[in-house]
Amino acid sequence: MTENNLPNSKLGSLQYDPAPESAAIAKLKSSYGLFINGKFTDPSKHEQFETINPATEKRLATISQGSTSDIDKAVKAARKAYDNVWSKTTGAERAKYLYRIARIIQERSRELAVVETLDNGKPIRESRDVDVPLAAAHFFYYAGWADKLEHAGFGNAPKPIGVAGQIIPWNFPLMMAAWKLAPALAAGNTCVLKPAETTPLSALLLGEILQQAGLPDGVVNIVTGDGVTGSALVDHPGVDKIAFTGSTGVGRLIQQRVATSHKRLTLELGGKGANIVYEDAPIDEMIEGIIDGIFFNQGHVCCAGSRLLVQESIADDVLRRLVRRVEQLRVGDPMDKNTDIGAINSADQLKRIKELVAYGEQEGATRYTSSCELPKKGFWFAPTVFADVSQSHRIAREEIFGPVLSVLTFRTPEEAITKANNTNYGLACGVWSEKGSRTLWTAERLRAGVVWANTYNKFDPTSPFGGTRESGFGREGGKHGLEAYLNV
Numbered sequence: 001m002t003e004n005n006l007p008n009s010k011l012g013s014l015q016y017d018p019a020p021e022s023a024a025i026a027k028l029k030s031s032y033g034l035f036i037n038g039k040f041t042d043p044s045k046h047e048q049f050e051t052i053n054p055a056t057e058k059r060l061a062t063i064s065q066g067s068t069s070d071i072d073k074a075v076k077a078a079r080k081a082y083d084n085v086w087s088k089t090t091g092a093e094r095a096k097y098l099y100r101i102a103r104i105i106q107e108r109s110r111e112l113a114v115v116e117t118l119d120n121g122k123p124i125r126e127s128r129d130v131d132v133p134l135a136a137a138h139f140f141y142y143a144g145w146a147d148k149l150e151h152a153g154f155g156n157a158p159k160p161i162g163v164a165g166q167i168i169p170w171n172f173p174l175m176m177a178a179w180k181l182a183p184a185l186a187a188g189n190t191c192v193l194k195p196a197e198t199t200p201l202s203a204l205l206l207g208e209i210l211q212q213a214g215l216p217d218g219v220v221n222i223v224t225g226d227g228v229t230g231s232a233l234v235d236h237p238g239v240d241k242i243a244f245t246g247s248t249g250v251g252r253l254i255q256q257r258v259a260t261s262h263k264r265l266t267l268e269l270g271g272k273g274a275n276i277v278y279e280d281a282p283i284d285e286m287i288e289g290i291i292d293g294i295f296f297n298q299g300h301v302c303c304a305g306s307r308l309l310v311q312e313s314i315a316d317d318v319l320r321r322l323v324r325r326v327e328q329l330r331v332g333d334p335m336d337k338n339t340d341i342g343a344i345n346s347a348d349q350l351k352r353i354k355e356l357v358a359y360g361e362q363e364g365a366t367r368y369t370s371s372c373e374l375p376k377k378g379f380w381f382a383p384t385v386f387a388d389v390s391q392s393h394r395i396a397r398e399e400i401f402g403p404v405l406s407v408l409t410f411r412t413p414e415e416a417i418t419k420a421n422n423t424n425y426g427l428a429c430g431v432w433s434e435k436g437s438r439t440l441w442t443a444e445r446l447r448a449g450v451v452w453a454n455t456y457n458k459f460d461p462t463s464p465f466g467g468t469r470e471s472g473f474g475r476e477g478g479k480h481g482l483e484a485y486l487n488v
């Protein structure tokens with residue numbers, strides 16, 4: 001290859017030959033039914049839609065649109081399985097199934113990673129090293145709790161809630177399914193899961209894995225479809241609990257809908273995470289942390305560090321290094337093992353990102369965008385950093401949910417706290433400093449469910465994750481995550 005047709009050549013960054021993962025292992029079916037009562041069944045209304053690969057815009061498979069009556073069937077199957085089987089199964093028995101599911105996810109990890117990357121557009125490196133291992137880890141972790149619920153700190157005889165309706169987004173399709181199903185099943189509930197319409201494939205593959213694990217029929221039901229399907233699940237009187245991850249707008253709607261019912265609710269919504277950088281922070285690690293905080297998964301991350309708050313004394317240096325690093329990020333084929341930034345998940349999401357970025361320019365922020373070449377087909381957005389951002393700018397207040405970082409500055413720790421907390425959200429923040437006491441002082445004052453110190457986007461099944469304020473309520477992960485599925 002010549003220098004000229006390669007991106008980033010002007011910075012002299014290392015060049016790599018393409019190293020694509022093979023799609024052959026995915027073995028996708030042409031169309032998928034709904035997973036109800038242990039079997040894949042045709043939707044009652046025979047309505048279907050297509051899921052595409054956002055990197056190529058090519059159709060991957062035809063998916064069933066679950067109707068109100070399909071949701072009804074799924075909820076009834078879940079109820080029957082709860083009454084007759086799952087609520088009578090001992091914790092140790094439930095644990096065996098969860099361990100088995102975890103093991104099969106590991107065994108089929110390559111297939112799952114490929115399917116996830118094809119359907120979602122995220123780099124194979126991330127689906128292989130983050131999404132799939134963490135999904136397995138969640139099942140392993142909650143398997144461990146299934147026979148120890150009385151030691152989880154919720155009294156000596158905590159009881160399951162019943163049938164859980166679970167609605168998940170498209171940014172971490174398999175991982176979100178695992179975050180929802182594993183604690184619910186460990187605690188003795190049965191489930192109806194509604195995956196996002198642009199990324200249903202890994203959940204359907206999980207349906208096959210549940211069959212392979214011999215999970216009793218009806219314990220987990222997977223009904224694909226759009227917001228109409230999700231809405232039918234929220235409204236079904238046979239559901240005892242709703243767990244939702246997605247946008248704050250839909251979360252608000254769901255909260256209103258269940259307000260007068262017996263249903264329990266947990267919401268994991270958007271965010272506008274502040275990544276706070278003090279002048280004494282270890283600079284190279286911190287630059288990588290900022291990059292990972294916003295560009296991981298194309299920035300389609302609710303806890304993304306999308307607002308960088310940098311101490312004024314080092315702001316110029318940090319910005320220069322950031323822009324340089326952004327220029328070196330490899331954007332392109334998500335199936336290539338060297339890709340850092342894959343495709344934007346949908347045309348809709350790309351439109352939203354472009355709108356907010358246009359506001360950023362209009363409102364006077366300074367834009368730096370990577371000069372990387374973008375593929376002709378598919379949905380792409382080059383990694384972008386905005387400097388000179390002020391608190392009132394829309395790009396400092398609204399969740400962009402894309403590879404776009406807004407940089408603000410501060411002089412004193414007090415100012416950093418005031419700016420970080422000046423948001424309606426409260427999901428996650430990061431603090432970078434060499435000094436432990438300063439980090440703790442800062443963490444105590446941040447209004448956020450999660451604060452990372454000298455790192456970012458660290459997920460672990462043992463540690464609780466969730467928000468405050470408009471980022472929602474309830475925790476997933478850790479023993480806190482059990483509380484959402486127990487009558488305590």
Ligand code: NAD
Pocket residue numbers: 167168169170171194195196197225226227228229230231232234245246247248250251253254268269270271301302352399400401
């Ligand atoms: P969304 O909230 O519309 O979708 C999330 C899930 O909810 C999907 O499964 C969807 O089918 C379902 N849904 C939609 N309307 C529903 C309704 N009325 N009742 C029940 N279920 C419903 O999210 P989106 O449109 O895909 O993304 C919009 C914005 O949401 C993004 O730009 C981003 O800011 C935010 N978002 C946040 C997260 C997160 O992890 N917190 C994930 C995805 C999107």
Ligand code: MN
Pocket residue numbers: 051052053054118119120198199200
């Ligand atoms: Mn898709």
